[in-house]
Amino acid sequence: MAEQSFKKGVILGLGQDQHGRKGLKMKRVIRLRVNGEEREVLTESHRTLLEVLREDLGLTGTKRGCDLGACGACTVLIDGKPALSCLTLAVRVQGKEITTIEGLAPEGQLHPLQKSFVEKGAVQCGFCTPGMILTAKAFLDEHPHPAEPEVKKAISGNLCRCTGYVKIVEAILAVAGK
Amino acid sequence: MGERFSVVGQREPMLDAYEKVTGRALYADDLSMPGMLYGKILRSPVAHGKILHVDLSEAQKVPGVKGAISGRDIPRKKYGIVPMAKDEYALAIDKVRYIGDEVAAVVATSLEGAEEALSKIRVEYEELPAVFDPLEAMKPGAPIIHDEVPNNVSAQIRKEFGNVEKAFAESDLIFEDDYETQPVNHAPMEPHGALAVADGLGRVILYSSTQIPFFLRRNLANALDIPESRVRIVKPKVGGGFGQKIDLYAKDFCAAFFALRTKRPVKFVYDREEVFVCTRQRHPMKIHLKTGVRKDGTILAQQFRVVADGGAYNSTAPLMITLACYFIMLPYRLENLLFEGYHVYTNKPVGGAMRGHGIPQVRFAVEVQLDEVAERLGIDPLDLRLKNAFHAGEYHPAKLIVQSCGFSDTLVKAAEGIGWKEKRGKLPFGRGVGLAGASFPSGVSNMSHISSGAIVKIERDGAITVLTGAADIGQGAETVISQIVAEEMGVTLEAIRITAADTEITPLDPGTFGSGVTLRAGNAARMAARSAKEKLFEAVAEKLETRPEGLEAKGGRIYVKENPQMGMSLQEAIKVYQYSDRPMPIIGRGSYMPPAKEPTTLLKEDGNFSPAYSFMTQAAEVEVDTKTGRIKVLKVVASHDCGRAINPMLVEGQLEGSVVGGMGQALYENVITEKGQVQNPSFLDYGIPTAMEVPSITSVEVETDDPEGPFGAKESGEGTQLAPAPAIINAIYDAIGVRFKSLPVTPDKVLEALTKKR
Numbered sequence: 001m002a003e004q005s006f007k008k009g010v011i012l013g014l015g016q017d018q019h020g021r022k023g024l025k026m027k028r029v030i031r032l033r034v035n036g037e038e039r040e041v042l043t044e045s046h047r048t049l050l051e052v053l054r055e056d057l058g059l060t061g062t063k064r065g066c067d068l069g070a071c072g073a074c075t076v077l078i079d080g081k082p083a084l085s086c087l088t089l090a091v092r093v094q095g096k097e098i099t100t101i102e103g104l105a106p107e108g109q110l111h112p113l114q115k116s117f118v119e120k121g122a123v124q125c126g127f128c129t130p131g132m133i134l135t136a137k138a139f140l141d142e143h144p145h146p147a148e149p150e151v152k153k154a155i156s157g158n159l160c161r162c163t164g165y166v167k168i169v170e171a172i173l174a175v176a177g178k
Numbered sequence: 179m180g181e182r183f184s185v186v187g188q189r190e191p192m193l194d195a196y197e198k199v200t201g202r203a204l205y206a207d208d209l210s211m212p213g214m215l216y217g218k219i220l221r222s223p224v225a226h227g228k229i230l231h232v233d234l235s236e237a238q239k240v241p242g243v244k245g246a247i248s249g250r251d252i253p254r255k256k257y258g259i260v261p262m263a264k265d266e267y268a269l270a271i272d273k274v275r276y277i278g279d280e281v282a283a284v285v286a287t288s289l290e291g292a293e294e295a296l297s298k299i300r301v302e303y304e305e306l307p308a309v310f311d312p313l314e315a316m317k318p319g320a321p322i323i324h325d326e327v328p329n330n331v332s333a334q335i336r337k338e339f340g341n342v343e344k345a346f347a348e349s350d351l352i353f354e355d356d357y358e359t360q361p362v363n364h365a366p367m368e369p370h371g372a373l374a375v376a377d378g379l380g381r382v383i384l385y386s387s388t389q390i391p392f393f394l395r396r397n398l399a400n401a402l403d404i405p406e407s408r409v410r411i412v413k414p415k416v417g418g419g420f421g422q423k424i425d426l427y428a429k430d431f432c433a434a435f436f437a438l439r440t441k442r443p444v445k446f447v448y449d450r451e452e453v454f455v456c457t458r459q460r461h462p463m464k465i466h467l468k469t470g471v472r473k474d475g476t477i478l479a480q481q482f483r484v485v486a487d488g489g490a491y492n493s494t495a496p497l498m499i500t501l502a503c504y505f506i507m508l509p510y511r512l513e514n515l516l517f518e519g520y521h522v523y524t525n526k527p528v529g530g531a532m533r534g535h536g537i538p539q540v541r542f543a544v545e546v547q548l549d550e551v552a553e554r555l556g557i558d559p560l561d562l563r564l565k566n567a568f569h570a571g572e573y574h575p576a577k578l579i580v581q582s583c584g585f586s587d588t589l590v591k592a593a594e595g596i597g598w599k600e601k602r603g604k605l606p607f608g609r610g611v612g613l614a615g616a617s618f619p620s621g622v623s624n625m626s627h628i629s630s631g632a633i634v635k636i637e638r639d640g641a642i643t644v645l646t647g648a649a650d651i652g653q654g655a656e657t658v659i660s661q662i663v664a665e666e667m668g669v670t671l672e673a674i675r676i677t678a679a680d681t682e683i684t685p686l687d688p689g690t691f692g693s694g695v696t697l698r699a700g701n702a703a704r705m706a707a708r709s710a711k712e713k714l715f716e717a718v719a720e721k722l723e724t725r726p727e728g729l730e731a732k733g734g735r736i737y738v739k740e741n742p743q744m745g746m747s748l749q750e751a752i753k754v755y756q757y758s759d760r761p762m763p764i765i766g767r768g769s770y771m772p773p774a775k776e777p778t779t780l781l782k783e784d785g786n787f788s789p790a791y792s793f794m795t796q797a798a799e800v801e802v803d804t805k806t807g808r809i810k811v812l813k814v815v816a817s818h819d820c821g822r823a824i825n826p827m828l829v830e831g832q833l834e835g836s837v838v839g840g841m842g843q844a845l846y847e848n849v850i851t852e853k854g855q856v857q858n859p860s861f862l863d864y865g866i867p868t869a870m871e872v873p874s875i876t877s878v879e880v881e882t883d884d885p886e887g888p889f890g891a892k893e894s895g896e897g898t899q900l901a902p903a904p905a906i907i908n909a910i911y912d913a914i915g916v917r918f919k920s921l922p923v924t925p926d927k928v929l930e931a932l933t934k935k936r
Contacts, residue, residue, distance in 0.1 A: 065861075070860060071450075104200075114200065155869045159367065160869075161420070162835045
């Protein structure tokens with residue numbers, strides 16, 4: 001039913017691989033800088049950043065909620081700004097700083113937002129959480145002392161079905177207050 | 179409140195919150211195994227049709243494809259979540275019954291390969307006339323959707339309590355109205371998925387995003403036609419369910435089927451469109467409600483005719499319609515009720531259990547009508563409800579045993595919180611307040627898995643291991659159960675190690691539905707903890723030369739209640755036990771059977787519906803933009819009697835989520851179909867509330883300490899979604915003088931109504 005063909009509409013060059021597959025089905029090397037590390041992936045040009053993160057790099061923290069850019073669960077930071085990885089072609093973000101939830105804080109530590117989400121009960125099923133936290137982080141980086149309506153607007157692209165957003169907003173404001 | 183308890187009643191963060199905030203939590207689609215195959219399902223493009231021919235040959239030729247099946251390749255075993263209402267096959271065999279019905283499945287070494295193979299499957303259908311309206315479906319001559327149900331009414335009840343005719347005759351005023359509710363999708367953020375691994379000996383492990391591991395095992399084994407013991411269900415982290423993950427789905431069946439056949443791990447994950455169309459939704463209902471009252475506001479009788487649009491299959495049909503019937507008789511005293519309910523097949527997406535399960539719809543009708551009654555009688559809506567409020571221990575016409583009931587308190591507190599006296603009828607045009615009451619069972623029994631079991635093991639280092647079948651889907655079941663065990667054992671929460679929801683290792687539990695986890699699994703865990711504790715007490719009592727009955731476990735110590743100095747630390751106690759040559763390990767078992775009957779049984783014989791009942795009132799303040807018709811919910815005060823909040827922070831979380839979901843139902847959400855085709859199967863067009871729509875939500879607890887609940891606890895997961903919609907609708911009436919009787923109340927409806935008023 002849902003077709004992903006629109007993402008496959010990018011054909012980069014001609015040429016064939018040994019199976020006789022042309023153009024977009026040919027694999028190429030993509031170099032991504034993820035969570036401060038250089039990663040190299042051999043994959044097709046049409047693959048999304050979400051697919052590459054989850055399937056090739058084993059970073060499953062970024063979630064697939066709708067694959068259409070409507071729910072925000074796939075949010076990552078690209079050069080510090082939130083981006084929907086399900087709508088981003090992996091080839092297009094070579095050379096940029098990609099941050100996923102796994103790279104938000106150094107190993108063994110927690111970013112204040114992560115700590116706040118835990119303590120304030122802003123996490124229930126947790127599926128929207130990685131995207132939500134990254135969006136919040138980018139927002140607070142730009143607006144360190146926001147009012148509540150501004151926080152709500154900032155996360156309005158991250159859907160949550162469990163919490164009703166109340167404790168999420170509280171958790172973000174608690175970090176902003178510090 | 180919390181002083182006599184150390185862990186119960188504390189705002190403990192969820193145990194797995196750290197995993198979730200760091201991205202380490204693993205959900206079904208995060209799991210992967212070497213050699214894994216990817217599966218996709220082919221779905222019917224027609225709403226009703228005979229399957230004449232399925233040609234898989236081209237699909238099988240696609241490179242990477244390792245298997246392709248259709249209905250003719252699977253065992254002819256029907257299944258369904260309610261044993262008496264089984265009407266589905268994993269893949270349609272002779273007929274398809276809605277657009278989206280499963281017809282074939284393929285597995286391949288890549289998802290793309292599977293998609294390509296899918297596009298090469300040729301199916302020939304003979305289209306049949308379809309029916310989309312339940313009232314049409316009930317008429318003679320309507321297309322028959324399931325052969326065994328010639329009138330398309332697959333579940334039907336007619337139940338009378340008291341004498342309704344007599345009561346209507348005695349009434350001073352009679353009200354008669356029609357109400358209508360829409361289909362709503364649960365929209366959990368995590369799409370449904372499953373990964374199956376076969377062991378080569380005919381046994382399969384299924385990691386499934388499910389709320390009901392044990393029912394899933396039972397139904398899957400049945401559908402596969404293999405013994406139950408050959409199926410193991412392991413629940414990974416689940417990204418929300420709300421009732422939508424309470425069924426065996428094609429993804430579970432196909433993953434297991436192909437894993438057994440190909441001997442490779444197989445993963446099936448639905449995309450968002452499939453979640454919107456091909457899983458479950460809340461049953462739309464047409465409700466006709468007649469109510470008889472005395473001039474003084476006493477409700478004498480109610481008569482309901484409910485037609486629930488079931489879609490193409492049953493799912494929980496008989497259970498849902500029974501719930502709708504019984505929960506009209508709480509939270510108000512109602513001695514005379516006549517309920518006629520119909521669950522009707524249509525060629526549309528399937529209705530199933532969704533937070534509240536049939537009760538939100540009837541609750542909407544009752545609460546909105548009550549406000550109308552109040553107005554006509556010249557009685558304040560709050561006072562009318564207080565007058566008719568049920569109280570604990572009162573005689574109940576359906577023989578429900580209500581041991582704790584804080585409903586009146588919740589009415590008073592919610593009204594106070596919203597500023598009822600100052601605001602109702604007194605705010606400027608466009609602003610208003612409204613309220614609604616409700617009650618919900620703490621645990622609904624579904625035939626065949628009713629009791630819950632737990633095992634508690636005291637480790638040598640003082641840690642306490644808990645094995646429970648309970649399925650945490652994000653509500654915090656594992657945390658709450660751990661708190662209960664920690665309290666019973668007298669240790670801190672950090673001492674608890676919990677393993678849950680693996681049908682091979684953890685004891686049976688019915689699962690997360692009917693809002694019974696805290697009560698059922700919590701009680702079982704408490705019993706198991708007590709049993710382990712008692713074994714320890716025996717050894718300690720011997721050593722201290724005292725009676726085990728006089729001992730207590732608290733603060734990491736075991737001591738004599740009357741003489742706390744006389745005791746020892748838990749660690750020492752374990753050593754004492756060991757050195758007394760008693761058998762290790764120290765294990766306790768608990769098994770809890772709720773003192774309640776399975777709901778449909780109650781239609782024939784009297785009995786209690788649920789071990790306990792929660793009560794709540796929600797009050798809302800709204801603002802209507804009369805130019806655009808947009809409604810903004812400004813504030814909601816929710817007062818909830820959940821007996822005792824084992825974890826107040828988690829209870830608030832349930833409440834807040836429920837209120838926002840209820841608001842979605844009241845104002846924004848609607849699965850729109852046109853000739854059976856869902857028009858808005860994506861988040862872009864389906865209005866689930868975002869953070870911008872959220873009102874200020876205040877929660878006011880009422881504690882009634884129920885005798886049946888663990889530490890007095892009752893449910894707080896579903897009852898919380900019964901009152902938000904009617905409270906908002908009642909507030910809209912106060913704001914603009916329009917009483918809406920159908921949901922959702924969209925801006926165009928508001929503008930139309932305002933125009934009519936002028």
